[in-house]
Amino acid sequence: MTASALLQVLASGLLMGLIYGLIAVGLSLIFGLMDVVNFAHGEFMMLAMYATFGCFVFFHIDPVLALPLVAAAMFVLGAGVYGGIVRHAMRVKVNAGMVQIFATFGLATFIQGAAQFLFTPDYRNIGDNGWLGGKTLELAGVYLPWPQIFGAVVSLAAFGGLYLLMKRTDFGRALEATREDKGAVALVGIDSNRVFALGWGLGAALVGVAGAVLSTFYYIHPQVGAAFATIAYITVALGGFGSVFGAFAAGIVVGLVEAVTAVVLPPAMKSMGIYALYLAIIFLRPQGLFGKL
């Protein structure tokens, strides 16, 4: 393998890694906030991809411009899912953990079924019709597809924005405080229900951004969430459950490890690299890279 080929693999891994981080961060955010794993995370992303596709086909809005619209719509959806389903699932007195798992898992199955019914299981594609589709930047023999560069930039911007939001705004501080101690924030007059709803909205909006980015270069299908959701779970576990910036770092690590494993081992085993790394982390640092126990 030549140096430029290796550079290519690393660059592609880095770009995909940034996108993996963006996909995972919403999941991590919700988990950190209220200890609920959203099993419908991949399906949220799938809906965002269809929304982007819909904007493109029906209103001729390019995915780049549709991105904020999709994020806003996903915010509403996420908050709605919290208010309509998760809030009730959290209220049960027995087996709360199981109920939460099945509530979001059932939601995932429902969304998949509904998507297949409404959108048919045909593969959709924005592809080369969009502004970015099919365009590639060549730098010294290394090819960087523009849609993925766009994805990486959006991912960096989203993490930057999230950082500012968490550290500089009242909402961010309320989020942080609720995450620390739900009972105490109620005493100082913060409505934890409202914070949770906003947290879910934010988590869904972030994965919505990821979905809009992905739809510029990936096929769109009712099952598309599954492959990415698995990676998102690993990313979150690797970065530390609940750690937003852990998800960012872990996303990059997962992207790079995946790309390198596919070169070193037979590509059919490329996810083994990620799992091996994950196991090593579990043994050496059970809380994940940036997690707190």
Place this chain on the structure above:
Amino acid sequence: MKRRQVLLGAGATMALQGAWTQALAQGKEVVVGAIYPLTGSSAQVGIDAKQAFETALDIINNASPLDLPTAKNAGLAGLGGAKVRVVYADHQADPQKGRAEAERLITQEGVCAIVGCYHSSVSTTVSATCERYGVPFVCADSSSPSLNRRNLKFFFRTAAHDEMFSEAMFDFMDALKAKGQKIGSVGLFYEDTIFGADSSSVQRKLATDRGYKIACDIKYRNNSPSLTAEVQQIKNANPDVLMPSSYTTDAILLTNTMASLGYKPHNIMAQAAGFVEKPALDAVGDKLEGMISRASFSVDMGEKRPSAKAVNAAFKAKAGRDMNDQTSRQFSALMVLADAIDRAGSTDGTKVRDALAATDIPGEKTIMPWSRVKFDATGQNTFASPVLIQFRKGSFVTVYPFAVATAKLVWPMNA
């Protein structure tokens, strides 16, 4: 007066009786099971399969002018005009779900035969279950060569398997070499279930036997989010002919990734599957101009098989797309099965099995390029001659065997 009344009464009774038996015959149903992916990432294949079966049922259950077996009269003549009904089950590409559904169809729905299953991995478990219950399994569209080599008595495959398909590919390349083309190396790229494993092992053997260098031999994880590193390896190896065995998702991703890494393969010779599916061609067809695929069917076959055009038109009216490699094989499998049940005159598993084993349908009575339908001792139709088709400006043309070619070959695909 009295005598007349008796006569009238008798006449009426007889007429009624006639109507009654007719009604009975019409009420009689032959139930056939079809196990396909109706949800999951290959759901569209199952949904198209449903349309292919419904197209076949229209011909079987109604009088049709087409020259196909069981077409002439409504229903199956051998069972007093009984209608055929297909019960569908969903396997979601999971061999275990397929096995469970086969069991359910046999024990609860009382099917007399099962057709399936697209994924070779699922056909493996479903055919084993059928064998156990003594119910024939007609393999429509799974192409792993190992399927008919398990000493199953109730297994029948109407279409060619990957060994026959791959042999055609290498015969074709040999023929091109004889004409002065330079083809030194092939690149194998295949998914990691039984389809990819079997397809690649045949191709690997053929390549070695016939003196082609294997430039790369890449087994990849199916439904991966990214194939960049894999494509990078193909690009480094740069084979003269890239031979992918992939389902739809991977076919789309592979094509897109090759384009985004600035790699144009000299030639693609695909083991059909994802590469002939309409969604893949809609999504990335512009990047696949000149791709060659093995095939059991091509729409331009219409000139050689008179029924093919009409069947394709009927299918298109239902499904909104042309028949392809998969749907034509599904259609044909059900026609062959209906013919066997008709000849068996019974829905008994063993009788249908024996009738299937005795099948001998000339090629003209199918919509396929096959020379005939006749099974060998392992249940394989050895007369299912494959063709190679080339993707040109949005549709496929037949390019090999040269004798039946409908268009001139473009080679190489990308100079």
